[in-house]
Amino acid sequence: MSNIAVLGTQWGDEGKGKLTDLLTPAFDIVARFQGGHNAGHTVYVKGQKIILHLIPSGILHPNKLCLIGNGLVINPQAFLDEKATLEKIGVQIGDNLAISTNAHMILPYHTQVESLREENSRRKIGTTSRGIGPAYVDKVGRQGIKAGDLLNLSVLRDKIELNVEEKNIYLGYHGRALLDAQKVFDEYVEYASLLRDHIKDVSFLLHQEIKAGKSVLFEGAQGALLDIDHGTYPYVTSSNSTVGGICSGLGIGADKIDEVWGVVKAYTTRVGKGPFPTEALDEWGEYLRKQGQEFGATTGRPRRCGWFDTVLMEYSCRLNGVKKILLTKSDVLDGLKEIKVCIGYEYKGARLPSFPLESWILDEAKPVYKTVKGWHQKVSGSREFSELPQEFRDYLHLIEDLLEAEVALISTGVDRSETILREDVLRGLIDLDKVKAEL
Ligand code: IMP
Secondary structure, eight states: OOOEEEEEOSSSOSSHHHHHHHHGGGOSEEEEOSBOTTOOEEEEETTEEEEESSSOGGGGSTTOEEEEOTTBEEOHHHHHHHHHHHHHTTOOOSTTEEEETTOEEOOHHHHHHHHHHHHHOSSOOOOOSSSHHHHHHHHHTTOOOBGGGGGOHHHHHHHHHHHHHHHHHHHHHTTOOOOOHHHHHHHHHHHHHHHGGGEEOHHHHHHHHHHTTOOEEEEOOSOGGGOTTTSSTTSSOSSOOSTHHHHHHHTOOGGGOOEEEEEEESSEEEOSSSOOTTBOOSHHHHHHHHHTTOBOTTTOOBOEEEOEEHHHHHHHHHHHTEEEEEEEOGGGGTTOSEEEEEEEEEETTEEOSSOOOOHHHHHHOEEEEEEEEOOSSOOTTOOOGGGSOHHHHHHHHHHHHHHTSEEEEEEOSSBTTSEEEOHHHHTTTSOHHHHHHTO
16 A cells, blocks of 8 residues: 655644544554644544644554654653653553654753744744754754764763753843753753653664555645745744655655645634735634634644635645645535635736745735635535535535645544545545544
């Protein structure tokens, strides 16, 4: 069976958690490749709400190997808290969860540096305040501390001393309390003993498993427009959330990714600052936020809401090579008489050929809308494609035509069971019977 990547195509929060969870039965391995505990993957199992931040969503299923690749940055306390919460609800965690030796660690100074930057900067990013950006800065600056360094205490001590010395200059300049390297070291020695058994060569492990015929679901975090290279820079996260991040963030070749499936919300949301051409600053934005329960899973912040944007979607599907669309939250549009879909951008009176990369153009781009008919009958809770109202099917065809990709799955509510699988589109790619058995 195939190895499939499930990636966010907008600004995150597309509903990847639910989809990863429900597709997991068809795979042997679920692997995260970027980000950290800034992600918030919400999964409902039999009415119980579970939010995963760092641990792959596949962990909720027995006998699945869950991998945290080298492309992530890990806050050890957040990892241990999440592990403890999962164990409390009966999830077994042991050899089924591995952290790459090459994944970088988040240290206390990363969160402190981030809050100072956000407070003092004239241009705030609106981050999740988890120390993600500064941890990646240290990685690229070649002074990061890797998970593997926890296994050698003299290397760990040396690296902590070096970093604390440097960070104290910055903290001192801003009149903040200085860090004590010994205290930080003692704390991380404790983490070393708790994490040791999970730290492995994830790239090697993954290769061995794939060679043995195992299939992999690559679980994306955030979304294409938050990608450090391709997103709406500087209002982005600090990792590659598009498909290239899978190879670099897990240490595998591109030949191991058979298809990319894009998770697409039926409207658009974003948390934090930055451009958002189809943002609805009127009562419709408020309507979508309320109906869609659009509040951040990690920070609880209200999400900014707006209409579906096919210009942005064409860009993210192109970047990722999306072959299938997994559509979420279309039930939120139930009851609307008319739905707006952005089909182009205008800049200084002229139509743009594609999503503009220049921030000053994007800031002023005006969306061009097509208004389509809403559907009278509810999509919410539907389980069969044949049950869907004609107007909704027209909406699907419009999306498929504009994005040149097939809609393979429609999520019609928060629970696993509220899902329509298009078997004709998915057959031969994954074992659908295994997915259907757990719906
Ligand atoms: P950071 O990842 O905490 O550095 O935040 C950078 C930007 O990415 C901010 O606008 C965050 O709100 C956004 N962001 C990070 N993770 C997520 C996510 O999982 N969903 C949605 N937005 C996110």
